[in-house]
Amino acid sequence: MQHLSIFPILIPLLFGAIMLLPPISRDINSQRIASVVGTLFLLISSAVLLYTVNSEGVQLYALGGWQAPFGIALVADKVSSLMVLLTAFLAFAVMLYAVAGQDKGGAYFHPLFMFQIMGINGAFLTGDIFNLFVFFEVLLIASYALLIHAGGKQKTQATMHYVILNLVGSSLFLFGLGILYGTLGTLNMADMAIKVGQLEGETATLAKTGALLLLVVFGLKAAMLPMHFWLPKTYASATAPVAALFAIMTKVGVYSIFRVYTVLFGEHAGELANIATPWLWPLALLTITIGAIGVFASPSIKTLSANLVIVSSGSLLACAAINSEEATSAALYYMVHSTLASAALFLIADIMARQRGKAEDRFVRSRPFVQPKLLGFAFAISALALVGMPPLSGFVGKIMILQATQSSTQTMWVWPLILLGSLAALITFSRAGTTLFWRHNGTAAAEAEPAKKLEIAGVALLLLASPVLVIFGGDMTTFTQQAASYLHDIHASAYQLLPGAAQ
């Protein structure tokens, strides 16, 4: 179908707008139904999109009928449609969890959730760098509003830091964008990729400044080292479904880094070839280190999962730094795995926190759980996946990253750090599990409510993804391999997208 590639943006947008209108806006139950139906539609259309891209090749959608590079084009290639499907799946599972009761606590949860998904999908699909900025802002402003959902001092404080940082980030994005437009004269990323190779001398230096400014912005979103400190507090204080949805937000940053620095400033870019690599290397490795230290030091599960997000961001950035097809393929696999697994852990942490009374999710002796078996099982699966133990997807993902290192120097740096990160996670998880499940006193709190069926369904969906990713690991890796080689083949990924431009 011709319009397929815009569906992932339009569906949440329309559902979001409808939920602001009566009669749906007055009644939370109809909003819930609309949300679940909306995310389900989204899931179906994303799956169809992925299937179409896989069988028919890249889908190019020129908005307003204006061909690239003049108009805005949506590019649904294998990479972006995989990310869109990931978002849709995550959104559906998280929405199932949220409709069980976490969506109350404040107005407009459902429309904001929809707009947030729209922003994320838009950022994945767009082929235009200014449009990327616009969708970044859509997803950011929706995330600000979702972050304060259900209120509380901690949230206000965390949101304050998050908002200020990201506002500065947006300014930097525009500075970088202005410099790039001023030197390249175009906004379409494929067109930029072609023109960037022709730059030389002072103009190239200017464009380099702009490009590195963008790296700062994407690094901020991806929680790259000097800009990672906002993440643990923000994620740990957010309401559980929001935190789980945020698991994909750092991936938007990483995805943009892959898009911009492999396609735009890749090997063909003349004087500007691979400009980000010297920066990415140390920062990625340090991000893993800091994340691992944070994992060790975490006092509660929510902080632990937030720090694990930093570790996985660091691993993904290391893949971007290796800058090869294998590494990109590994990164894509690992991205899918880590998003779903950490989202599941955020949700599990929330259920646990509600059953332990005042101790919440902190690692202290407290009352036993109402549903120890169920929670223990879920916790064990997510821990196995996140640590990277066989037989779950974390193991496959980490193996793929380790195999992607090329030279001995790379191996020397990447292997120990990733393995040490896993060890840190393993130790912390075992300590946490011991405390949470075995060190308790008294009886289960009478007022603690067991997890609702929909909540369990949401968590189960997310956890189920991990074994499925292993069982269909062969197909999955073939797919990520193809996606990666497409991304690295500039002739396929740039020239093909510009039917309007003279080559």
Place this chain on the structure above:
Amino acid sequence: MEGLYAFCVGLLTACGIFLALRGRSFSVVIGLTLLSYAVNLFLFASGRLKLNAAAVLGESEQYSDPLPQALVLTAIVIGFAMTAFAVILAMRARADLGNDHVDGTLPVSPADTAQQSGGNRKCNT
């Protein structure tokens, strides 16, 4: 013209960054606003500066680059929305946390250390 323009943008950016690094949410919001002004001017200039070249067909001999102008309009609106949100968030933080420091707590240092550090934390500790 370009030199003066560049100087102004630079000055706005410098002021914006200075204010954004301060401790009180009010000055931070003002700093972010200045920064967004600077960035809008900068973006506007990325299409080169021209005199007497309005981007309306039939109004002048030559046209300035219309695209950055359109981008700036979009950026201004987004900046407006973001600034409005930041202002209200700062008010909310004031209401929830009882002070207007961006960290939510006033620095523990008593008045004498505040004076040593240049006085920017002096106001009623």
Place this chain on the structure above:
Amino acid sequence: MTRPLDTISTFFTENSKTGGGGTNIVNVILVDFRGFDTLGEITVLGIAALGIYKLIARMRLYMPSSDDNGLAWSEDRHPILLAVISQSLLPLALLVSAYIFLRGHNMPGGGFIAGLITSVAIIQQYVAHGVEWIKTRIKLDYQIMIGSGIGIATLSGLGSWVFGHTFLSSWFDYFYLPVIGKFELASAMVFDLGVYLTVVGATMLILANLGQLTTSERPIQKEHD
């Protein structure tokens, strides 16, 4: 930034009239060539308004009982002069905003500016008469305005699917009516209407609630903190 530059903008200059149907290139870029950006932009504005409403909803900030010098506030909250003048200004302002809205495609103007003018006019009423007075007279639900604005803008884009074009493809033609003469209709105007509604809804939702915030007096028992 003084180097000569070859940009994609020449395409916009050449196609603005023939392809987009307007002589104001910037506005044609906003509603046509890059209309998708504008759709994102009004979404941002709408979300910001919702977020701000969410923030204000449970906020407790009270109006100080006196100003910095310890003087009590004036009893006359709504001066009669302001009230009368702003009331008579309202229809004029609405007319100006309609004019700006209509001429947007060819001259400086457009849905966004028109929306701001309308909001300023309504805000003026709030300032002059107070929230309570307005509440009994203007029964607009700003949340519905935002929702329908975004909805209309999206649907105007979807309309082009019926004719087999891609999302947000624009259409325009010239018509003749007796008395009025030649005029132009463009699908971009429907899109602009969506922009207009969202802008009015969002700014009003933000500002009206912000104004409401400080009209409540601090409860006596809370005086000590």
